[in-house]
Amino acid sequence: MPTPKTAVVMVLVVSCALFVESQTKPKLTLDEFFSSVSFSAVELSPDGNSVVIGTERADWDQQIFRTDLWLYRDDDKGSSLIQLTQSGHDSDPKWSPDGRWIAFLSERKTTSQKSDDSDGDKKDEGVSQIYLISPSGGEAFAVTQGEEEVHSFSWSADSQTLYFATRNPWTKAQKDDYKKEWKDAVQYRTAERGDTIFALDLATALARHAAPSKEKSEADKESDLTPGTRVVATSPLRVEGLITSPDGTKLAFVSSAINQRQEKYDDYEIYAVDLANVARAPSPANPRRLTHNQADEGKLRWANDSHHVLFSVQVGDVTGPYRDLQPHLYSVDAESGAVEQWSKDFIGPIEHYALAGDTVVTSARLGTEVQMYSVSKPSGSLHQVSNWQGTYEGVSSSSHSPRVAFVYTSVTKPAEVYLAENSTKLDQARPITSFNKLFTERELPQGKPYQWKADDGSTVEGMLIYPPGKFEAKHLPMFTLIHGGPADADGNHFEADWYQWAALAATNGWLVFEPNYRGSTGYGDKFLLQIVPVIVSRPGKDILEGVDALVKDGIADPDHLAVGGYSYGGYMTNWLITQTTRFKVAVTGAGAVEHVGNWGNDDTTFDDAYFLGGRPWEAPQRYHDQAAIFQIDKVRTPTHMVAGADDIRVAVLEDYLLEHALYSLGIPNKLLVFPGEGHGLGKNPWHGKIKVREELKWLQKYGGVPAGN
Known part of the structure; x- marks a missing residue:
């Protein structure tokens, strides 16, 4: 045991060391402050051994915010982090359920789009389309085409099909007729049109990618239809948040206004599409409406029972006349339409959530802290599973692994992505990125x-x-x-x-x-x-x-x-x-x-x-x-x-x-x-x-x- 004199010396040494450390760290400059990297996506692979990470950072030369994808691997060969895409326009990654492919949205321009440019746009931005890339390596390639952007997409449960939604596509003749009559006039509201949900078989997409390229006809160049697709359903509204049930029998999505303006409550509801009925029907399905409320639903996920859809509400109230509540977690029965709120006794908002088996893992706010919680049934109370003071966000879980990935930050700790072995060991999570290391070297x-x-x-x-x-x-x-x-x-x-x-x-x-x-x-x-x-x-x-x-x-x-x-x-x-x-x-x-x-x-x-x-x-x-x-x-x-x-x-x-x-x-x-x-x-x-x-x-x-x- 140290003597009082020794203890005083030790305190002085530690204090001096801390003082020297603070003095040796320079302060942040304006340029450094704006060099930060933020995380737009964290997606854990089905086996839990890899994480796709979406980043956003400033590109001062191109005068854009770059959005790129990175792949973290953790296997028998060790761990590594590599850049997966480099176009600067890539986002919204989704693993195929078998883990063999990563699909994502990209606004990169195709070769034909670049050649058609007359303004020399150096920002190189096109229309959002679906791309595929193998986590094992290789170049990404587009599987959808046209002038209509993809609003949302989802893998089938067996990884053999991609479902996606775009605005109802027009033929070349329809485009020409419209341009002839209206020139550049804008028909506010009256020219709006809803969405179509398509299905594209993976085998068809891969075969088309592998086939020798052919010169397209003018009609094909102007077509917004992706070859090989089939129509699944149509909607008079915009389709967002498209998800496939674990048993592969249903799709769910949330509708929104075509013009992206919140003006009618009925524009924002959850719908389901029964895929078995689609296969038998001679015409596209009419989606079945599940919710009837005055709320703007979002962040949809199917429960493992393929019978309930979990969602949160950003504005509005699912229980009655419109009022702005905090974002809470709900589930809706895909057959009866019955809605139930989870963990009613929690007074704060649900910020992010993921499903780990039958357990919901969520980050939720109480006062100035955003901690991680878990709950296994709607009537249950949230149980805190995190120990670090600060803010947890971007939670991701896996269907075949107990691992959990998330973004963590606090006032003195810049945001990075972390990986934990399971939701009960978050305090042992390790950082798997160091994009914002510079800030740890500043006072x-x-x-x-x-x-x-x-x-x-x-x-x-x-x-x-x-x-x-x-x-x-x-x-x-x-x-x-x-x-x-x-x-x-x-x-x-x-x-x-x-x-x-x-x-x-x-x-x-x-x-x-x-x-x-x-x-x-x-x-x-x-x-x-x-x-x-x-x-x-x-x-x-x-x-x-x-x-x-x-x-x-x-x-x-x-x-x-x-x-x-x-x-x-x-x-x-x-x-x-x-x-x-x-x-x-x-x-x-x-x-x-x-x-x-x-x-x-x-x-x-x-x-x-x-x-x-x-x-x-x-x-x-x-x-x-x-x-x-x-x-x-x-x-x-x-x-x-x-x-x-x-x-x-x-x-x-x-x-x-x-x-x-x-x-x-x-x-x-x-x-x-x-x-x-x-x-x-x-x-x-x-x-x-x-x-x-x-x-x-x-x-x-x-x-x-x-x-x-």
């Missing part, structure tokens, strides 16, 4: 949850992300960074992108406050529902009361307060600068300042009317009272704005309106509009980088905080 900010009391006595929580080397320091300049959604939450995870850039703001000297205001997930449906019908004023109170509490506790410097956010975070920023002048500077993006025009433009109008208690003519006073534009004369805060030129969800006109108002009032402001971008800045990585670069400059200029780098 990262530390963070912790923070709670305060709202004016109505409710407890509200958020995250505090401290500047590197200043964990739990006092009297810090504070940047309130508001998450979007609003049905989302900030927590114990590391993010590095244009939308979630708290780590970079903290590195530049700011204490970042991320409030999970009323309307956020992870605190129960009641907490989330309290945003209705006070869409900005109730969350606004929560946020300002959090700022007050941090100032009172001596954590935040009241003379150096900033605010910002994107999407719904932009809504809230626009509102808050009309409610107080305490913020010295604001950065906002893709946020509305009024609700009437936004209701008309938005592609998610379900929740617009719901949050405000009706459509514009049904609740005109509330549309007025909850809009920043009618109080904009109170603003004194220098405000930086960004927007995507092609944004439908929050039209760029909202940003022009805010800019014009601030300009007319003489308030310092700046607006950046990014061409070709929608609501998310996912087209050109330079846009997101420029956004954050300029926002940091704006914070420094008006917030009075010296640049961190």
Whole structure:
């Protein structure tokens, strides 16, 4: 046992070592921050010995976000990670049930498409088609063709057939007739057409790939039909989330609006197709509707009994009139249509889930933590099976192995893919990627949850992300960074992108406050529902009361307060600068300042009317009272704005309106509009980088905080 003197020396040595380590690690730079790799897919092979991983990263030269596939192997020869595809346009990998093939979607251009280009498009992007590649090696090859993109696909249970859905294809004659009559005019709604589900036998696809290439006729070149396919079913709506039952007798899918706008509840339902009936019928099958509700279902998976379809709901409610709840897990009986919610006693949202035999393995949120749980029956309670504090996501399991793959991250640990031997040994999982190793070599900010009391006595929580080397320091300049959604939450995870850039703001000297205001997930449906019908004023109170509490506790410097956010975070920023002048500077993006025009433009109008208690003519006073534009004369805060030129969800006109108002009032402001971008800045990585670069400059200029780098 060491003596007290020896113990003191040991403590000093350890402390000095930690200090030296922190001093030797450089801080993150802007360029490094935007070099992060995110994971779009994690798919465990049927035998559990391989994992296909989808990655997304910036390609600065091509000015695109590359989406590539990687293959991790773990067998008798050892473990390895190799790049499986390199086109930069590959996603949504699916193993064949026998493990011999990997099918995926790719937007790479074919040789004929490249030769037809007249604009020299260097981004090399085509129409999404199905490709096959062997995990044993070889080049990927297309098995579908045409101008119609594949919306969804699924393997048959015996691995011998690919089912896929596209918009109802037209012949060359139909295309020519339409172009002759309408030229480039857009027939909004009236020209829409639904989807067809096709079947393509694997043997046919392989034979066509192996056959010598022949010069196609003009009719064949213009045809959107893949040779050798047969029609399984048709739908007047778009087909998504196509899945095949384990016994191979049924398909299931979720429908959605053809124009991708949430306007009618009936557009979003789960359907089944009985494949036995298809084989006997002289004409394509009419899918059988399973659900009848006011909810947007998604993330479909067949249960092992081939009798129930599991799903989650992103917006809406399966039990009655429309209301926005947290994402819960449900199952529907494929015969009776009876719907049952799983683990009703769990108050948080189900983020991701996978099936391991008869057990559901899921990642689910409680407050600022997203942990892994398991449950074996709908009436059962979720049982926590993870031990690491942080965020688990992208869960994948195998049909013939107990292994589980997942993505894990925390505030001080960048995201990587991990592999565990089974769901009871997650704390022994090993990382199988190291794409974000650079971040482990930098001095990262530390963070912790923070709670305060709202004016109505409710407890509200958020995250505090401290500047590197200043964990739990006092009297810090504070940047309130508001998450979007609003049905989302900030927590114990590391993010590095244009939308979630708290780590970079903290590195530049700011204490970042991320409030999970009323309307956020992870605190129960009641907490989330309290945003209705006070869409900005109730969350606004929560946020300002959090700022007050941090100032009172001596954590935040009241003379150096900033605010910002994107999407719904932009809504809230626009509102808050009309409610107080305490913020010295604001950065906002893709946020509305009024609700009437936004209701008309938005592609998610379900929740617009719901949050405000009706459509514009049904609740005109509330549309007025909850809009920043009618109080904009109170603003004194220098405000930086960004927007995507092609944004439908929050039209760029909202940003022009805010800019014009601030300009007319003489308030310092700046607006950046990014061409070709929608609501998310996912087209050109330079846009997101420029956004954050300029926002940091704006914070420094008006917030009075010296640049961190």
